[in-house]
Amino acid sequence: MARKFMKGCEAIAEAAVRSGCRFFAGYPITPQNEIPEYFARRLPEVGGVFVQGESEVASINMVYGAAQTGTRAMTSSSSCGISLKSEGISFCASARIPMVYCNVQRGGPGIGAIQPAQQDYFQATRASGNGGFRMLVFAPATVQEAVDMTYEAFDYAQRDRNPVLILADGVLGTIMEPVELPPMRPEEEVKALKEALSDWTLTGHRAEEKALILPGGWAGQEDRCRRNANMYETWGKDVQVEEYETEDAEVILTAYGICGRIARSAVRLLRKEGMKAGLIRPKTVSPYPYESFDRLNYGKVKAILSVEMSIPAQMVQDVELAVKDRCRIRTCLRSGGEIMSREDVLKAARELV
Amino acid sequence: MEQVYKRTKGIRDDMVSGFCPGCMHGTVFKLIGEVLEELDILEKTVTVQGVGCCGLAMEYVTYDCTTSPHGRACAVATGVKRTNPDRLVYTYQGDGDLASIGLAETMSAANRGENFTVIFVNNGIYGMTGGQMAPTTLIGMKATTAPAGRDPKVHGYPMHMCEILNQLTAPCYLERTSCNTPANVRKTKKAIKKAFQNQLDGKGFSMVEIVTSCPTNWGLDPMASLDFLEEKMLKEFPLGVIRDKSREEEAV
Ligand SMILES: Cc1ncc(C[n+]2csc(CCOP(=O)(O)OP(=O)(O)O)c2C)c(N)n1
Ligand code: SF4
Ligand SMILES: [Mg+2]
Numbered sequence: 001m002a003r004k005f006m007k008g009c010e011a012i013a014e015a016a017v018r019s020g021c022r023f024f025a026g027y028p029i030t031p032q033n034e035i036p037e038y039f040a041r042r043l044p045e046v047g048g049v050f051v052q053g054e055s056e057v058a059s060i061n062m063v064y065g066a067a068q069t070g071t072r073a074m075t076s077s078s079s080c081g082i083s084l085k086s087e088g089i090s091f092c093a094s095a096r097i098p099m100v101y102c103n104v105q106r107g108g109p110g111i112g113a114i115q116p117a118q119q120d121y122f123q124a125t126r127a128s129g130n131g132g133f134r135m136l137v138f139a140p141a142t143v144q145e146a147v148d149m150t151y152e153a154f155d156y157a158q159r160d161r162n163p164v165l166i167l168a169d170g171v172l173g174t175i176m177e178p179v180e181l182p183p184m185r186p187e188e189e190v191k192a193l194k195e196a197l198s199d200w201t202l203t204g205h206r207a208e209e210k211a212l213i214l215p216g217g218w219a220g221q222e223d224r225c226r227r228n229a230n231m232y233e234t235w236g237k238d239v240q241v242e243e244y245e246t247e248d249a250e251v252i253l254t255a256y257g258i259c260g261r262i263a264r265s266a267v268r269l270l271r272k273e274g275m276k277a278g279l280i281r282p283k284t285v286s287p288y289p290y291e292s293f294d295r296l297n298y299g300k301v302k303a304i305l306s307v308e309m310s311i312p313a314q315m316v317q318d319v320e321l322a323v324k325d326r327c328r329i330r331t332c333l334r335s336g337g338e339i340m341s342r343e344d345v346l347k348a349a350r351e352l353v
Numbered sequence: 354m355e356q357v358y359k360r361t362k363g364i365r366d367d368m369v370s371g372f373c374p375g376c377m378h379g380t381v382f383k384l385i386g387e388v389l390e391e392l393d394i395l396e397k398t399v400t401v402q403g404v405g406c407c408g409l410a411m412e413y414v415t416y417d418c419t420t421s422p423h424g425r426a427c428a429v430a431t432g433v434k435r436t437n438p439d440r441l442v443y444t445y446q447g448d449g450d451l452a453s454i455g456l457a458e459t460m461s462a463a464n465r466g467e468n469f470t471v472i473f474v475n476n477g478i479y480g481m482t483g484g485q486m487a488p489t490t491l492i493g494m495k496a497t498t499a500p501a502g503r504d505p506k507v508h509g510y511p512m513h514m515c516e517i518l519n520q521l522t523a524p525c526y527l528e529r530t531s532c533n534t535p536a537n538v539r540k541t542k543k544a545i546k547k548a549f550q551n552q553l554d555g556k557g558f559s560m561v562e563i564v565t566s567c568p569t570n571w572g573l574d575p576m577a578s579l580d581f582l583e584e585k586m587l588k589e590f591p592l593g594v595i596r597d598k599s600r601e602e603e604a605v
Binding site: 058065 | 362365395396397398399401411412414415416417418419420421425428429430431432433434435436437440457458460461
């Protein structure tokens, strides 16, 4: 298949369109403006709808509405904008509305910095809105992965009738890389996908078959929570992870997204230096690949280094849950718009032993 | 014998009203049902409910229904209508929902000229949460969060949403009605029908603001609240057509 040179944000948008996304609403914020801008050009070409919402709050609610007609729908933002979407995301999770959104993370808290960061890990994996719901969260490290994950995200969202998050960052959003784009879903297939949902979507029904979409209610809330909890239990099979040079490793680096990529190249150099380093790179951070840490040989592994563009560290809490005191855990952290360098990682890794 | 009145098919036969005695929400839902039935579009209708006492009707309308987060109905309806252009979409919102927390969504949808209909039920108070001050609460009127009455020096003045939206170019039709007398109920029904017809004709944003009572939180019995509505509410919120571009467009 032909390879194309594309910017991360634009590649994500194109992958969504190819997956059948026909509605996008968003509000400008750096470093993800190229996503709405791309959709604004592209969606009319395929009979889709782009709306520039008056705010992130409005945009997510437009998506909430569009997805309720069975239309594959998406929104994107960055960090503080994602906070504003959290009410709508929670409503999607509660009312079982499939939807995909992307967070091209910048620094935080508050308005933070417009430069890349990974400060939203807890928000993404623990509490993306009120009510203790969970989502599948994909963490791409290359533009190609961002494309593949976005393309599949819509299928997962539809399978579970739940929101799916693509957790990117400012580096990934703005770099250009060669990508292989997935095939464009034929229009008939996109229509069929929409029609297949028409028993519950807001497409007009006779009284006996009325579609009633409730994001909660006076009765039955415990049952709804339990049903969702049961669904989360089935997600073990959806874990995606890259385990690199872990078999004989004495030192494990672990990182997701852009840091995963930097850590991978550090592992190669460390190996050249003679240090037996390995990498665990979660490609889904929810569900988290806890089992990858069980597969390690703790007779050999002396220490684990969580590499994150977040201060304080966040993913390290999942690492601690996974490692269960079987070895030392340290962190290597940058934030505030300072991008992790391979030298930062090498230095921290050498200090481990 | 000639049948002169029947129950609307827009409301379930077995429905039990949860509204308080003297509340007009039930009247408005009945009128909407009748209009949809007369237009023969019950099976093509989607309502986006705001958050407020209107939520009591979600189960008993007989057509497709969704619930928006508080204040977001116009944004949700934008998504529903844009991806479902041949369905009739209306939002149903209280004054707290539409004019306070949802002000931006309301203004922006109206400004885009979204082709759906807003039914705005203005009872001058937060009904569902127990009588707190709304943007439409009258000067001097008591609310649980303005126990000494609305004081313009502190709380500002009641907001007139029809007049505010009338500053925008896009909206097609804005009318304020009430349900306090049989004649006004008939006018309200006419206004709802016109607003829905505008949408079916692709004419863009229409809003019918209906001035109603909330006996429970006004602290008045149903009859006294009719007097209050007539004497106080309608003085602040005069009834009538505020904007009607549908005719202009017909003339072109
Ligand atoms: C985000 C959010 N804030 C607050 C509430 C609580 N709440 C529910 S209904 C309501 C006010 C409703 O008043 P109004 O819109 O005037 O409708 P009414 O009940 O008077 O018809 C409020 C504040 C909520 N549900 N969600
Ligand atoms: S509280 Fe007020 S608005 Fe709500 S049902 Fe009772 S009378 Fe109607
Ligand atoms: Mg009210």
